[in-house]
Amino acid sequence: MIPKDFTVRQIGPEHRKAVIELVNQFFRMLNKLKLDGVFHVRPRAAAKMVDVYLKIRGTDKIVFLGGFLGEELVSVLIARVEDKPYLEEERNLFIDLTVTKQGKRKSGFMKPLVEVAFQWAKDNGIRAVELRAVAENENAVAFWKAMGFDPFYVRFRKLV
Numbered sequence: 001m002i003p004k005d006f007t008v009r010q011i012g013p014e015h016r017k018a019v020i021e022l023v024n025q026f027f028r029m030l031n032k033l034k035l036d037g038v039f040h041v042r043p044r045a046a047a048k049m050v051d052v053y054l055k056i057r058g059t060d061k062i063v064f065l066g067g068f069l070g071e072e073l074v075s076v077l078i079a080r081v082e083d084k085p086y087l088e089e090e091r092n093l094f095i096d097l098t099v100t101k102q103g104k105r106k107s108g109f110m111k112p113l114v115e116v117a118f119q120w121a122k123d124n125g126i127r128a129v130e131l132r133a134v135a136e137n138e139n140a141v142a143f144w145k146a147m148g149f150d151p152f153y154v155r156f157r158k159l160v
């Protein structure tokens with residue numbers, strides 16, 4: 001059961017430090033995966049990404065949500081609208097990043113953020129939500145399947 005003091009709120013500049021720390025937890029985890037030896041998140045990527053999203057937050061182009069346990073930030077979801085002019089659906093919502101704080105995972109702290117993002121998409125006439133997960137990140141793949149997502153594209157990668 002999700003605790004009563006859990007709330008989903010918009011992320012603002014006052015949360016910058018806490019969001020960067022969570023995003024960094026994810027990037028550090030990605031960088032520990034073996035992968036192909038070239039794929040590596042750059043230092044300071046988390047701060048840069050968070051600052052870009054903080055700049056454009058509040059527009060109708062992004063969803064920037066935090067899950068809070070009282071005042072503690074425990075989960076983050078970052079998504080943006082992608083234009084798809086060649087598709088009948090024209091736009092979709094692309095989830096750039098989701099992370100729940102270490103030690104707080106599998107407690108139901110991400111699902112409500114995904115649900116709010118879906119509602120936002122519906123309210124904005126968007127019919128599909130997409131995202132990318134590194135195949136080797138088996139935990140993420142299992143989570144998205146549990147959220148009702150199906151693999152749809154296969155994105156290939158080969159080193160030159």
Ligand SMILES: CC(C)(COP(=O)(O)OP(=O)(O)OC[C@H]1O[C@@H](n2cnc3c(N)ncnc32)[C@H](O)[C@@H]1OP(=O)(O)O)[C@@H](O)C(=O)NCCC(=O)NCCS
Nearest residue numbers: 098099100105106107108109110111133139140142143146
């Ligand atoms: C992936 C991640 C964001 C999931 O967040 P979470 O807070 O653990 O997810 P929740 O507790 O809200 O889980 C929601 C549902 O997914 C299920 N779920 C979560 N992780 C799962 C897993 N590894 N395998 C199977 N089901 C899983 C939960 O059981 C729950 O199911 P329910 O609705 O039937 O109860 C979290 O594991 C994380 O931060 N991982 C590191 C960062 C990362 O890899 N992000 C994804 C990038 S694509």
